Amino acid sequence: xxxxxxxxxxxxxxxxxxxxxxxxxxxxxxxxxxxxxxxxxxxxxxxxxxxxxxxxxxxxxxxxxxxxxxxxxxxxxxxxxxxxxxxxxxxxxxxxxxxxxxxxxxxxxxxxxxxxxxxxxxxxxxxxxxxxxxxxxxxxxxxxxxxxxx
Numbered sequence: 062x063x064x065x066x067x068x069x070x071x072x073x074x075x076x077x078x079x080x081x082x083x084x085x086x087x088x089x090x091x092x093x094x095x096x097x098x099x100x101x102x103x104x105x106x107x108x109x110x111x112x113x114x115x116x117x118x119x120x121x122x123x124x125x126x127x128x129x130x131x132x133x134x135x136x137x138x139x140x141x142x143x144x145x146x147x148x149x150x151x152x153x154x155x156x157x158x159x160x161x162x163x164x165x166x167x168x169x170x171x172x173x174x175x176x177x178x179x180x181x182x183x184x185x186x187x188x189x190x191x192x193x194x195x196x197x198x199x200x201x202x203x204x205x206x207x208x209x210x211x
Contacts, residue, residue: 065127065128065131065132066127066130066131066138066140066143067123067124067127067128067131068123068126068127068143068144068147068148069140069144071141071144072143072144072145072147072148073119073120073123075144075148075199075203076097076119076123076147076148076151077097077119079148079152079196079199080097080098080151081097082096082097082112082115083095083096084096084109084110084111084112084115085108085109086104086105086106086107086108086109088106092104093105093106093108095108095109095110095114095115095118096110096114096115096116096118096119097115097118097119098151099115099118099119099122122151123147123151126147126150126151126155127143127147129150129155129159130143130146130147130150130155130158131143133158133159133164133168134146134164134167134168135168136167136168136170136172139207139210140207141203141204141206141207141208141210142204142207142208144203144207145175145200145203145204145207146158146167148200148203149179149182149200152196153182161178162178162181163175163178163179163181163182166178172208175201175204175208176201176204176205179197179200179201179204180197180201182197183197
């Protein structure tokens with residue numbers, strides 16, 4: 062059994078860049094969130110956290126998410142490739158990643174399909190979302206860079 066991988070500082074930097082950080086609670090489609098998009102049932106419109114809390118919450122989430130991604134990816138990845146799937150899962154949710162055609166194709170060894178599979182995740186409410194499209198392109202760029210160095 063191989064040891065689980067964990068997202069590294071470069072991957073965390075990309076998540077922080079994509080997500081941005083808000084210390085005052087804001088409403089998104091999943092409920093009240095703070096920090097880098099972290100949800101907690103105790104959050105409400107008056108919730109305010111510190112930068113240290115935001116970074117701690119993100120770190121805890123990413124340790125768990127890294128473990129989850131490690132458990133479902135059955136092929137060997139380098140660190141950069143692994144980071145892409147944690148970054149992607151952070152955005153779409155682990156359950157969506159776990160049940161995705163992308164993961165099936167990856168686990169069958171079809172590394173070449175990753176960019177086109179990522180591009181399938183650019184829709185919001187049935188329409189192309191320009192922010193998601195930019196995000197997926199950044200993930201593809203990270204994938205291509207990591208794959209070229211493999």
